[in-house]
Each structure stands twice: as structure tokens, then as C-alpha cells.
Amino acid sequence: MDIKDIIKPENQVYVKTKLMTDNELSYCPGCGHGTTHRLMMEVVEEMGIADKTIGVAPVGCSVLAYDFMNVDMQQAAHGRAPALATAMSRLMPEKYVFTYQGDGDLAAIGTAETIHACNRGENIVIVFINNGIYGMTGGQMAPTTLPGMRSSTSPYGRDTALMGSPIKMTELIANLPGVYSVSRHAVHTPKHVRKTKKALRKAFENTRLKKGLSFIEVVSNCNSGWKMTPRDSNVWLEENMLPFYELGDIKVDGKLIQK
Amino acid sequence: MAKIRGAIVVDTEKCKGCEVCVPACPTEVIGMSKEVNGKGYHFAYMENPDACTGCSNCAIVCPDGVISVFRVKVEE
Amino acid sequence: MAELKLMKGNEAFAEAAIRAGADGYFGYPITPQSEVIEYLMAEQPENRTGMVVVQAESEVAAINMVYGGAGSGKKVLTSSSSPGISLKLEGISYLAGAELPAVILNVVRGGPGLGTIQPSQADYNQAVKGGGHGDYQLYVLAPASVQEMADFVEDAFDIAFKYRAPVLVLSDGLIGQMMEKVYLKDQKPRWTEEEIHKMSGDWATYGRKDGRERNIITSLDLKSEKMEARVHRLQAKYKQMEEEDLRFEEIQTEDADYLIVAYGSSARIAQKTIQLAREKGHKVGILRPITLFPYPKKRLMEMTKQLKGILSVELNMGQMVDDIRLAVEHKIPVEHFGRTGGIIHTPEEILEALEEKIIKG
Numbered sequence: 001m002d003i004k005d006i007i008k009p010e011n012q013v014y015v016k017t018k019l020m021t022d023n024e025l026s027y028c029p030g031c032g033h034g035t036t037h038r039l040m041m042e043v044v045e046e047m048g049i050a051d052k053t054i055g056v057a058p059v060g061c062s063v064l065a066y067d068f069m070n071v072d073m074q075q076a077a078h079g080r081a082p083a084l085a086t087a088m089s090r091l092m093p094e095k096y097v098f099t100y101q102g103d104g105d106l107a108a109i110g111t112a113e114t115i116h117a118c119n120r121g122e123n124i125v126i127v128f129i130n131n132g133i134y135g136m137t138g139g140q141m142a143p144t145t146l147p148g149m150r151s152s153t154s155p156y157g158r159d160t161a162l163m164g165s166p167i168k169m170t171e172l173i174a175n176l177p178g179v180y181s182v183s184r185h186a187v188h189t190p191k192h193v194r195k196t197k198k199a200l201r202k203a204f205e206n207t208r209l210k211k212g213l214s215f216i217e218v219v220s221n222c223n224s225g226w227k228m229t230p231r232d233s234n235v236w237l238e239e240n241m242l243p244f245y246e247l248g249d250i251k252v253d254g255k256l257i258q259k
Numbered sequence: 260m261a262k263i264r265g266a267i268v269v270d271t272e273k274c275k276g277c278e279v280c281v282p283a284c285p286t287e288v289i290g291m292s293k294e295v296n297g298k299g300y301h302f303a304y305m306e307n308p309d310a311c312t313g314c315s316n317c318a319i320v321c322p323d324g325v326i327s328v329f330r331v332k333v334e335e
Numbered sequence: 336m337a338e339l340k341l342m343k344g345n346e347a348f349a350e351a352a353i354r355a356g357a358d359g360y361f362g363y364p365i366t367p368q369s370e371v372i373e374y375l376m377a378e379q380p381e382n383r384t385g386m387v388v389v390q391a392e393s394e395v396a397a398i399n400m401v402y403g404g405a406g407s408g409k410k411v412l413t414s415s416s417s418p419g420i421s422l423k424l425e426g427i428s429y430l431a432g433a434e435l436p437a438v439i440l441n442v443v444r445g446g447p448g449l450g451t452i453q454p455s456q457a458d459y460n461q462a463v464k465g466g467g468h469g470d471y472q473l474y475v476l477a478p479a480s481v482q483e484m485a486d487f488v489e490d491a492f493d494i495a496f497k498y499r500a501p502v503l504v505l506s507d508g509l510i511g512q513m514m515e516k517v518y519l520k521d522q523k524p525r526w527t528e529e530e531i532h533k534m535s536g537d538w539a540t541y542g543r544k545d546g547r548e549r550n551i552i553t554s555l556d557l558k559s560e561k562m563e564a565r566v567h568r569l570q571a572k573y574k575q576m577e578e579e580d581l582r583f584e585e586i587q588t589e590d591a592d593y594l595i596v597a598y599g600s601s602a603r604i605a606q607k608t609i610q611l612a613r614e615k616g617h618k619v620g621i622l623r624p625i626t627l628f629p630y631p632k633k634r635l636m637e638m639t640k641q642l643k644g645i646l647s648v649e650l651n652m653g654q655m656v657d658d659i660r661l662a663v664e665h666k667i668p669v670e671h672f673g674r675t676g677g678i679i680h681t682p683e684e685i686l687e688a689l690e691e692k693i694i695k696g
């Protein structure tokens with residue numbers, strides 16, 4: 001059979017969702033942001049809630065998320081997205097409100113907003129992209145940078161004695177009673193992508209059922225910040241990030257998973 | 260006996276040549292072209308098209324969503 | 336139901352917010368304005384109108400909650416006092432840049448730093464120069480009574496939505512804490528979803544109803560030409576505010592040789608001063624700016640034809656006095672008098688300063 005016969009509209013089994021705009025993504029080649037954006041928009045499309053979903057973009061590489069996600073979006077000051085989302089969710093309780101934040105946004109300047117929105121159990125979805133580095137500003141150390149990991153502000157490797165250990169925000173907030181669902185995922189292989197999408201779907205369903213706060217961390221590469229090729233960065237992710245930031249469910253239906 | 264045949268279409272101008280799709284493919288279909296697109300990236304293409312089963316692994320892992328997937332059952 | 340009550344300034348503001356049909360209040364305690372949130376929590380307006388009240392974890396969080404609510408087309412407000420307003424300045428700059436309607440109350444206390452909890456007017460510069468970073472202004476209303484604390488809530492929302500801009504109500508600890516009689520208006524119903532869609536459907540983020548184009552709330556413009564256009568758009572608003580929404584009051588200025596310019600508490604106290612002054616034969620009047628931005632520059636310039644001098648009376652070390660000097664272009668003497676540290680000047684002190692600095696000088 002000729003390829004021309006396979007590539008026919010009736011045979012199409014996958015195409016990028018229309019809820020991603022046609023704008024070219026401003027992210028570096030290979031960056032997990034693009035994949036995660038797309039999965040979120042696929043979920044919103046499949047649930048038929050594009051007209052009820054509002055997202056909050058952070059400051060960081062994904063400040064321009066509103067150029068790519070075809071839903072109403074607000075751009076928040078650095079770290080403040082959960083505060084915006086709190087008001088939006090309380091003022092419009094029937095809507096699906098999500099924040100999309102990086103590690104600086106959520107775990108450095110936004111620590112208080114993150115913890116308190118989680119503590120109040122706001123009916124929102126927080127998507128936390130953790131690549132252990134500050135991408136947009138040129139590769140500085142983040143609260144989630146691994147011990148010994150080099151960055152432009154830890155050029156000799158993160159010294160935990162001077163700079164503290166990496167923070168596992170996800171485990172921290174999982175202990176708060178207001179948080180309903182917490183899990184950690186990745187998007188660098190098809191297997192991980194499918195699991196992440198399921199988790200995102202569950203999170204938005206939780207919002208629909210008004211269960212409280214759903215928190216999804218996506219451990220991602222940052223090949224530019226880590227100074228590697230995209231493929232090498234995904235290998236580095238598997239060998240270094242994932243042993244520290246373990247994937248899987250941390251809290252399900254309001255109960256912590258006992259390990 | 261039916262066989263599944265697949266094919267992908269890559270938006271070559273939007274592909275950034277990140278190569279993340281290459282190891283995602285279970286049947287080693289994808290290679291990176293020797294040509295470059297308007298941005299200077301070597302884009303992905305079906306180097307080994309006969310091996311494609313239309314599983315969509317490449318498409319779902321693509322950060323830029325540049326891959327569309329087609330699949331058809333062929334009667335042998 | 337409209338009613339007459341004896342209320343504290345802060346509480347009148349809170350009650351007026353409910354009656355103005357506000358959708359949400361997001362605040363944080365700080366003296367001398369904690370009564371605003373305490374009153375709202377006790378009143379439980381979610382049972383009266385569905386209004387949401389949240390005690391945020393900080394002033395920073397509160398102003399960002401306001402941003403989120405305002406971006407969704409809702410009537411939202413916050414309140415704080417000087418140190419807390421400093422915390423909010425980033426958020427206020429964002430509100431201005433993203434062109435969002437919101438109301439912020441500052442019940443000014445002595446500063447700088449943690450300062451004191453007694454009244455002051457030392458946030459004038461912060462208020463009228465915008466406060467936060469960037470090229471923008473705030474529309475600033477300065478109440479001088481508990482009645483105005485109540486009335487200005489609705490006025491502030493009207494301006495905020497007319498211009499899609501944040502509005503600051505610049506009060507002080509004296510007015511926030513004192514009790515006076517106040518006429519409260521009838522309850523105005525909160526906007527329905529349909530009303531919001533109709534009014535703000537071209538910019539607010541409440542979901543892409545009926546598949547309309549997505550709305551984006553942002554203050555970011557990486558392309559310089561777009562940023563310039565945005566800033567020019569903001570400037571056009573401020574010009575329009577000057578032309579259409581300037582407010583000030585004059586007391587006994589028709590025959591005045593000397594003028595006291597004062598706002599808020601200082602204006603109240605100065606009313607006794609001009610009585611004392613006239614008893615001594617000095618013809619003194621008061622110009623009370625009600626909006627601090629826009630400022631009654633034209634009127635001040637006009638008055639230079641009749642006046643021999645102006646005294647700016649402010650509870651600070653001299654902030655508004657500079658704007659008066661700019662307005663009159665040094666045509667007549669302009670001096671400042673004010674106590675600080677939370678001490679309130681007396682009418683007699685003000686008269687003494689007027690005599691020494693302006694009448695004799």
C-alpha cells in the first residue's frame with residue numbers, strides 16, 4: 001500500500017488539538033512545556049469545557065502560555081497565580097480554573113501563595129512544571145535544583161550547606177488537609193505522557209465534582225538550562241531527577257498514599 | 260489476515276529537530292532529515308516508513324505537536 | 336433599605352461595599368483598618384448578596400486575588416494601610432498595566448517602615464505618582480468624612496469600570512476610626528453573569544462563552560511598539576479623567592486673600608482654622624481636593640489672580656505642596672505646614688503657621 005493511500009483524512013488517528021493555537025511555541029526544542037500544554041488542552045477539549053476553563057500563566061518560560069492555550073487566560077505576577085485562581089474559583093464556582101507554574105514561581109517567590117491556596121483547599125488544578133532550574137532568566141539555581149547540580153548561580157554545583165537542599169513542594173503540600181489529590185509525573189516518553197494525561201483528566205474531573213485542590217507536578221527537562229541536547233536531557237532526567245523526584249500518586253481522593 | 264499500516268505527517272516548518280520522537284518510536288521509523296527547514300532545524304521524517312504502525316507514540320511525545328498520525332487496516 | 340446610622344469610617348466603607356453590589360473583598364488585617372475585614376466577616380454578605388469575603392495570607396496575596404477577580408469582570412476590592420499598600424504596589428502596577436477595574440483603600444498611618452498606627456497623610460506621593468513601577472497613574476479619591484468613606488465606594492467602582500483602571504481611596508487613620516452619622520444607600524444588586532458578559536465580554540476572562548475568541552489579561556508586551564501603544568492608551572485614560580472626573584470643593588474662597596489647600600482630615604481641621612482666621616480679620620478660604628489625581632491644577636492657577644499666598648496643610652513633611660507649586664508655577668508663595676509621627680495638627684497650630692509663613696511672609 002502506498003503512503004498516499006494511508007495519509008487520508010478518514011485514516012487520521014491523531015492530530016494536535018485545536019485548543020492549542022497555531023502560534024509557534026516559544027519554548028526550546030524538546031522542552032516538556034510544549035508537551036504538557038498540549039495534554040492539558042486535549043483534556044479540556046475531550047471534556048468539552050473550553051468555554052468554562054480559565055488558566056493562569058506564571059512568570060517564567062511559560063509566561064506566554066496564553067499565546068498557545070486557546071482558552072481565557074490571565075497572566076499573573078511571579079508566584080501569585082494561586083491567589084488569582086483563588087479569587088476566580090470563588091467568584092465563578094462553576095468554572096474550571098487552573099494555574100500553570102514553574103519551580104521558581106511555585107516554590108520560591110510563590111511559596112506562600114502555593115501553600116495557602118492548598119491549605120484553603122481551593123477548587124482548582126495546579127500544574128507544577130519542575131525542571132530544577134530557572135529557564136527564562138538564563139539558567140539560575142531553583143529551589144528544586146538537585147544537590148551538586150550546576151547552574152549559573154551554582155557554578156560549582158549546589159552546595160546544600162550554603163544553599164539548602166532542594167524542596168519537595170509536592171510532598172509538603174500533600175500533607176495539608178485541603179489538598180485532595182497530588183501526583184508527580186513526566187512527559188519525556190510516550191508511557192509517561194499517557195499517565196500524565198490520565199492524571200490531568202482526573203484533576204479536572206475533581207474540579208467538576210468540587211473535590212478541592214488537585215496538584216500535579218510534571219518533572220521536565222530543560223535542555224537549555226542543563227546545557228544538553230534534548231535527547232541527552234531526557235536521559236539525564238531519568239538518571240538524576242526521577243530518582244530524587246519520584247513519580248507516582250502521593251495523595252488520592254484526599255488520602256496520602258502510604259509507602 | 261489484516262495488517263495495520265501507519266504513516267505520519269510532520270509539519271516540517273514547525274519541527275524544531277529536538278529528536279525526542281526518535282527513541283519514542285517502537286519500530287525505528289523516524290530519522291532526522293539532512294535538509295533543514297526555514298529555521299535551520301533538521302526536521303523529523305519517516306526514514307523507515309514501512310515499519311510505521313500508526314501507534315502515535317511519536318506524536319504524543321512531540322513538544323510542539325507537529326506530528327499527525329494516520330492508520331489503516333490492510334487486508335493481506 | 337436606605338438608612339441613617341452612626342458608624343466608624345472603616346465599617347461604613349465595608350457596609351457601602353456590600354450595598355454597592357461588590358462581588359468580592361480580599362484583605363488582610365493591619366491597624367488602623369482591620370475593621371473593614373472584621374465587619375465583612377461578621378456581616379456574612381454571602382448570605383445577603385452572595386459577596387465573597389476572603390482573608391488572604393498577606394497583602395500581596397490579597398491584591399493578586401483582586402487581580403484575578405477583576406480580570407474576570409467582577410467588582411472586587413481590597414483594603415490596607417501604608418506598609419501593606421507598599422506590599423501591594425507590584426499588584427497595583429499590574430492592575431494598571433493589565434487595565435483592570437478594582438478598588439483599593441489605603442487607611443494611611445505614620446511611616447516610613449512599620450511606623451506608627453496613628454493617622455498620617457504621608458502616602459500622598461505614593462498614591463498620586465502611581466505607587467508602583469512604570470508609567471501609570473491611579474485615580475485617587477480622598478474622603479474627609481465617614482459619609483464620603485461610604486459614598487466613594489460606589490464612585491470608585493463607577494470610575495474603575497468606566498476607565499478599566501484601578502482606583503485608590505486614600506483615607507487616613509482618623510477618618511477610618513472616627514464615628515459619624517452616615518446615610519447608607521439602598522442595596523444595589525450584584526451584576527448577573529449576562530450583565531458581565533454584555534459589559535465586559537470583549538476583555539474579561541470568564542470562559543470562552545459561545546466559543547468567542549479567547550480573552551487574555553496581561554500587562555506583558557515584549558514588542559516595544561505594542562508596549563508603547565499600551566502606555567499611550569493608559570495616558571489617554573488619565574487625560575480623560577482630568578477632563579471629565581476631577582472633583583474638588585471650595586469653602587469661603589470667594590473673597591479669600593489666602594488659601595489653605597488640604598484634603599482628608601487636614602481639610603476638616605482647617606475649617607476651624609479659617610473660622611479663627613476670619614475672627615482675626617484674615618480672609619482665608621479652603622480648597623479641598625476630593626480627587627488627588629486628577630488634581631485641581633487649573634483652578635489653583637486661576638486663583639493666583641486673587642490670592643496672596645497658599646498654605647498646604649498635610650500630615651506629612653511636605654508632599655502635596657510640590658504639586659501646588661507646580662500648579663501655580665511659582666506665581667505666588669506656597670508653603671507647607673504639617674505634623675508627623677501620628678500627631679494631628681490643631682486648628683490653632685495651622686493658623687499660627689499660616690500667619691508666620693504666608694500672611695507675614
